[in-house]
Structures are given as structure tokens and as C-alpha cells.
Amino acid sequence: MASPHRPVVAVSKACALSGDAHLPIYRRLYQALAEQIASGALKPGDSLPAEADLARLYAIAPGTVRRAMEDLAAKGLIDRVHGRGTFVRRPNFDNAMLRFLRFRDADGAVIHPESRIVLRRVIPTPAHLPAKLATVERTVLHMVRHRLWDGAVRLVEDIYLPAHRFGRLLELSPAEIGPLLYPAYERWCGQMVYVIEEELAMIEATDDDAATLGLAPGSLVVSIERVAKDATGCAMEWRLSRAEAKRFRYRVSSDA
Amino acid sequence: MASPHRPVVAVSKACALSGDAHLPIYRRLYQALAEQIASGALKPGDSLPAEADLARLYAIAPGTVRRAMEDLAAKGLIDRVHGRGTFVRRPNFDNAMLRFLRFRDADGAVIHPESRIVLRRVIPTPAHLPAKLATVERTVLHMVRHRLWDGAVRLVEDIYLPAHRFGRLLELSPAEIGPLLYPAYERWCGQMVYVIEEELAMIEATDDDAATLGLAPGSLVVSIERVAKDATGCAMEWRLSRAEAKRFRYRVSSDA
DNA sequence: AAGTGGTCTAGACCACCCG
């Protein structure tokens, strides 16, 4: 809110918060910081200015800065450490979205698998896809990804994306895409995942999947069908994953 | 402030917040309100006192009350409505809780299974249980429930409950308990489930389970371990369910 | 008009981490 008596402080440069003026200040500050993180201006591990400094910089109250910081921390974008400071969080599997899918090793410990994209191409939209994915285009981007640990392929994924929003992925090297797709969607395509819906079922492996996963033909695999949606609820990704049933472990909580 | 069941409190005399004195005030207020919800003193739909009234009642600052209310709202225990007030939220079993567990018939349609409680007894607390269930008692209520459709047992459940809070279930007829347990917990024992955590895994069936489910020995079954918690986060039910893997279908959304 | 929650301000003091 426009304070009637703005402090006459000699802050070298009192920045104005851009964005829609009808949004709360803490929300605009959240956006400003989130955009700096998304754009790479603030990189993982970087420290943010202290609350008091941000308050001076934008000429707003410390409590308002605090609200924005707490929201960023709740969303998992930053870490706040008592007595040390505030830091951009390293993207990892603890992200709220990715907490669903877990595999266990012999001791039940969580595993962070290697990612290997084995196919990227644009294909005519399969007939079954428009029911799942919000697209009216005639073509979609199709990717096949393997995820590995202990030197073997443990998970096979078919991923379908609207070609017009995700075509950029075709030009990138695997290293540029990185091991996690959702951060890559955000970084290279400006697409952020807000909601995930999944459905699990046990089915018999296809011959191809059995061969890829190193299983006997007809083995039971868990099939995970996932729809990822953006902030407007628009389905932006459809994904079908298969993995050996016996290795699978899945944890979910109703309180997000 | 005009709620009929709420005793009119003299504003002149402030109440003291119980609980560990080293906890933050907003945390103790959160606990106090969560306990009133969990115990049934505040029932779903009831309105809470206004922020300013709570602040006067406990002789704390409005901002501190607000923090507790925001946390309760984030946890899903209350609804805050701008201009109207704050209300105890009713956990809805149909949409939020039970949407997890689904079985499919031949056409993939959702099934509403029959419920058959085949065992109810009080037993000495098993050694593994205190790690899962918040109980220090030496006995727990153990129930075994079968769920059936198409004339066969499709799901076997072992359910463990603190004996002192759920002993009443021993006296009831199956008809009085009904086909759904959580509404029965609420109706007969005054216990409401607010949070569910589940973990799925694929394991080989025990001989007993295989026989009950009509499967070949050593068939793969899905094992679902569930912890149900009340408004205070206290684990009130521990449940282990098994079902034929091939018939299993599980749906979940990060929306919650 | 009255009452409620939503936003914002401008401080205070404390607990924690580091140099």
C-alpha cells in the first residue's frame, strides 16, 4: 500500500515492486523473488538479502517482507536458517511434487535414480491423448525416458507434451535438460507444474518393457499414469511409467 | 461469541494457555484449539471466536492469534471466511479420505464393497505397534475386516485402535457400525480422522491371505499400510490391508 | 452500521550462528 509518509531514508535505490498493483505487496514481492530464482539471477545456494534489507530496499514493512519469505519457504523455493540467513533451495526430490514416487533398495532406503532420455520426437497426436492432455494440436512431443540405478533400467516412462509449449526441449542437450524434468520445464519452457494426479495399477509387462527392465515375460509391473497441470488446471503433461512391481514403494499423505 | 454451547467468558479475566511453556504462544493456542476440535467440544460447522475475542480471552496480541488461526487453516482444521468468521471444518470422507482406495471391476468402474468384520478383540499391545500408534496402553483393540464384491473376499484388513478410546466398538452390532469405519468412529467414539498417511508395496501373499483371497500361494498382493490421525496429529488408527495386486487401482492427487 | 478476516506498519526482545 502507498504509505502516506514515505521514509526519507537515503537508500541509494528504493526499488518499486512491479506487477499488478491490486495484488498484495507480499504477493508481489513473492513473485519478484520467485522470478529471480526461476530466471537464474538467484542460483541455488545463493543467499537472499536479510529481511530488514529487503524492507528498506522496497520501502515496505519488515512484517510484509516476512510474509513473502514464509510463503516462499512453504513453497519450497528457499530455506530459512535461524541465525545464518535465507538461501535459494537446491532443487531435489524433496520437492512437494516429486515426493510421490519412491523406490526402495534392499534396505528400504530412498533412491535417486539416474535419468536417461532415449527418445525425443514430434508425432501426430495419438487418438487417446486429447482425453488426457489439454491440446487441440495435431502433433505432440513424445519422449521416452529410462531411470536407472544399480546399473540397470528400473523405470520406463513415456511422456507426452503439447508441441507448441515444449518444442524447445528438442533442441537441448541432455545435460541442459538435467535429471529432473519439471525444473527443466520451468527453466526452458516457462511452464510450472502445480498439481499432479496419479493412478496406479498392476499389469503384466509388455514384451518390450520386460526386456528393457530385465524381467521375465509376463511379469507384473506397476503402471503409473500421471497428469501434471499448471496453475490454471490445464493438463500440460501426460506420462505413463512402468516399473517392476516388487521394487515399488509408494507413500502418500492426505495433508500435503 | 454468541455460540449457544460456549460459556460466556468474562473478558476481564484472561485464560491461561496450558502446555509446555517453552513452546511459542501461537503453537500452544493451535494445540488448544485443535484439541477442542479433536475432543468434540468444537464440532464441525461451529464458529470460533473472532480473532480479537481470542486475543482478549488469552491476553495475547491479535497477531499471535492470527498466526495460530492461519496454521489451523493451512492444516485444514478450520475454514476462514472473509467477513463472516472462522468455522470448524468437517473432514469429508467421500472426497478427501476414501478417494485413495479404489478397486476396479471388469470395466474399470468403481466398486463399493461389502464390509464384514470377522474379528473383534482386545489383545496385548504388539511390540511393533507403539512405533506406529500413539498409545502407551498395554492393550489395543484389534479388528479383522473383510471387504467383498462379486461374492468373494477381495481385501483383508487388520485394524488396531487404542482400547480406551475405541472400546465401545466391541459392544456394537455390525449393523450399528455400518459399512464405513470412520463415520462409525465419529458417531460412536467421538473420534474424527483428519489426516491419513499410506504406504504401498507389493509383496508375496502369506498362506493365510492367499487362502482368504482365493489366490495361489505366493501370489503378489498389494500391501497398504495406513496411519489415521486426529486433529492434533495423534495417530489413532493403524491399518494393514492386503489385496490381489492385479485387481488393484489407486488414485491420488497432489491437490488435496 | 457492525463485525469479521485481510493487509500493513513499526517497532520490541530473544535465540541462534559466525567471526
Added chain:
DNA sequence: GGGTGGTCTAGACCACTTT
């Protein structure tokens, strides 16, 4: 000791709903 975030206070004004 100096800087950081964590907690808490005591108000202000606004937006919304109901009477």
C-alpha cells in the same frame, strides 16, 4: 559482538458479509 531469523506486540486501515 554483530547480524540473522523467530516470536510477539499494538495498533492502523481496508474488504467483505451480514443485520
